[in-house]
Amino acid sequence: MKTRKWSFSLEDYKRLMDLLSGMAGVEVEPLPRAVIQAFAARFNGTVAKTSDVPEADLSSIDPTLTSSLMPFQKEGVNFAVSKQGRLLLADDMGLGKTVQAICIAAYYRNEWPLLVVTPSSVRFTWAEAFRRWLPSLSPDSINVAVKAKENMRSGLVNIVSYDLLSRMDKQHAGPPFNVLIMDESHFLKNIKTARCKAALPLLKILAVRPSLFPRFHEFGVRYCDARQHQQKNWGWDYSGSSNLGELKLLLEECLMLRRLKSDVLSQLPSKQRKVVTVTIEGVSGHMKAALSAAAKQLAKTHRSKMEEKEALLVFYNHTAEAKLQAIMEYITDMLECGREKFLVFAHHKLVLDHITTELLKKNVSFIRIDGATPSAERQQLCEKFQFSSKSCVAVLSVTAANMGLTLHSADLVIFAELFWNPGVLIQAEDRVHRIGQTSNVDIHYLVAKGTADDHLWPMIQAKMNVLKEVGLSESNLSEKAENESFHLKDPNQKRITEMFQRSFSEEDDFDEAILMEVANDWKDAPPEAAPAPYCTGTSFSKDPNKKTMKDFFSR
Incomplete structure (x- = not known):
């Protein structure tokens, strides 16, 4: 009598409706025919329960x-x-x-x-x-x-x-x-x-x-x-x-x-990695020509190690520009799919700028942390992201924001660009996958065929497998059911992949290459805005420019 509601078994529905229809002053709104058909089938045995x-x-x-x-x-x-x-x-x-x-x-x-x-x-x-x-x-x-x-x-x-x-x-x-x-x-x-x-x-x-x-x-x-x-x-x-x-x-x-x-948490790994194959079909003819020229340059032989490295970096730089449209298409799809909070990592300033510009046009809230973000502001930006009650995208530099940040209110990480050091990638993933995370984490790597990604991704997989085999990492970039791996069938592609592996296998070579890349991106930044340290044990030559770079990063 308190709620003025009565419950009846659906088995008695027809009898109930017959009785109510004969009562004066009672208005009856029947259940939809679809509901009756769907559940009545349970009682005559024609439909099994989902569990059966x-x-x-x-x-x-x-x-x-x-x-x-x-x-x-x-x-x-x-x-x-x-x-x-x-x-x-x-x-x-x-x-x-x-x-x-x-x-x-x-x-x-x-x-x-x-x-x-x-x-x-x-x-x-x-x-x-x-x-x-x-x-x-x-x-x-x-x-x-x-x-x-x-x-x-x-x-x-x-x-x-x-x-x-x-x-x-x-x-x-x-x-x-x-x-x-x-x-x-x-x-x-x-x-x-x-x-x-x-x-x-x-x-x-x-x-x-x-x-x-x-x-x-x-x-x-x-x-x-x-x-x-x-x-x-x-x-x-x-x-x-x-x-x-x-x-x-x-x-x-x-x-x-x-x-x-x-x-189904007990059946899932804590991290689920997925390769998302994107297309660069929409790029200009000029961009396609630049990628083709970079690939041909790599195919040349009898070059010094520095020339080889420079050619690889040119290919890597052109890849960043070629992927811009595909990157934003994927981010837009994630937002339309209802993903309210996620991280997007990229390396080039060009890519970070493009993402934030497009998010502004779409009126999507975001934070950005890169080499130009003062240390004092980083924690404030993290808190803004962590406690935001609406959609928010964290746009992050893979070299400047891959450690020291906690952003576990998200459970999706998108790598807009690849990076040849898997340790940096794992550290970046762990901005989300850390103490306080109550859900498993989705990691999406955007890989574009016909670009430097063709060669970077197999190299990253191989390096990660080695780390896993010697017990230095629990992560394996090719072991998850959702992952799609690239197959190297073109012998020239295999040679270029080995070139990437060779050119960036030694720590000093890797650090020098990244120093050149990052310093070029942030050469006009003030001293207090220098990227966070990301490497140790670097050996430098007597080139005064390199010493200046080291001082810049130390500062």
């Missing part, structure tokens, strides 16, 4: 993939098969949605061609994932559409960005896509956007559960608190929310699988 989902037969799928699945990931595949491949996979970021989606798609391989629609920044990451997890799939059968004029239906696996999806209907009709993966499907949350309008023709055929709410208005009234516009005589406002607890139950019963990191 049977094991799917995955014997036809590449063992490279199936043997790598964690227990909760295999449960995800089983759930998808029990739903005839139609589901909303809503796991937390870092729980391996990509590998689960590929395994589910592979279960229905005889129904391909497959279409993967994804944010543009991760198109090539998907292609790398298919090559790694499905070695039985010919690399030539994977089609990544980069430009609108390219055929988006030419492969067995077709990977298309949301932005290019609207161009697909202008191309010649091809075989229908019977299997579809919509990555980051919240990109379709606004029905008025061009990307959503382009996706609807596909989704009308392949919707996850088209019979659940065949009419949008019914859904809007029940769950969007739909109301007629007060200032207009027509139209409805669907911007609200209502009955969300019921909607959550309905989604989980019918089509949604969502696991939080806290649910």
Whole structure:
């Protein structure tokens, strides 16, 4: 009597409605038909509980993939098969949605061609994932559409960005896509956007559960608190929310699988590293020519060690400029995905400047710590980031901010640029992965093919493996299930990689190269703004300029 609420078993729903309909003065609003259908199936035994989902037969799928699945990931595949491949996979970021989606798609391989629609920044990451997890799939059968004029239906696996999806209907009709993966499907949350309008023709055929709410208005009234516009005589406002607890139950019963990191923490490593393959297709012809010239310069033989090192650094510098657009695309995608706090590490001042300029344009809050940030301000900036209640990005120099900072209110670290000393990378990761961190940490390395990254990444992996084998590091940059590693097939690429290894293998060579790089970036900075120390035991020649550099860093 205090709450004036009564609870009834759903088994008694029909009897209850019959009794209430015969009572005078009682107004009854029935439950949506979708709710009744979804849960009534439980009582007649036609639907099993999620926990009772049977094991799917995955014997036809590449063992490279199936043997790598964690227990909760295999449960995800089983759930998808029990739903005839139609589901909303809503796991937390870092729980391996990509590998689960590929395994589910592979279960229905005889129904391909497959279409993967994804944010543009991760198109090539998907292609790398298919090559790694499905070695039985010919690399030539994977089609990544980069430009609108390219055929988006030419492969067995077709990977298309949301932005290019609207161009697909202008191309010649091809075989229908019977299997579809919509990555980051919240990109379709606004029905008025061009990307959503382009996706609807596909989704009308392949919707996850088209019979659940065949009419949008019914859904809007029940769950969007739909109301007629007060200032207009027509139209409805669907911007609200209502009955969300019921909607959550309905989604989980019918089509949604969502696991939080806290649910499966015991199955996860404390750090999960992932290589994100980005493209430099959007760069200018001038930039492409500069990269090509730098690569050719590296291929020359009979040079001194200093000349070799200078050529490598030129290639590294051009790589930074070539990656600018891809870096911001990925950061933008992370913000749109709802990641409110994360770290972005870069080396070149050019890259740091570009990121902060673009964040300002987007009105996104950020902090920046680099070699020009006075020591007294660093702690204040860290506290601003730690205690910020809104979206905030920490833009950090990998050499100046890789130690001495605590930023564990974030659980995502993005390396916009690679760095040839893995120890520096690990220290940078640990700005987040440290005492006080209550979640596992996602580490994303952005790697661009056709740049110096092709040679830096294998070298970093090799160095880290050596450190792990001798017990000097728990970290291995190539051991995680989410990681995609580069394969060196081009003999010239292998030679250049060895050149990187040789040129920056000795500590003094490494330090000299970094001194030149960083000093050039911060030559106009005041003495109190010098980058934090990052190396010890450096040997210097008698070159007075080098002595000046050492004094500068000491100061």
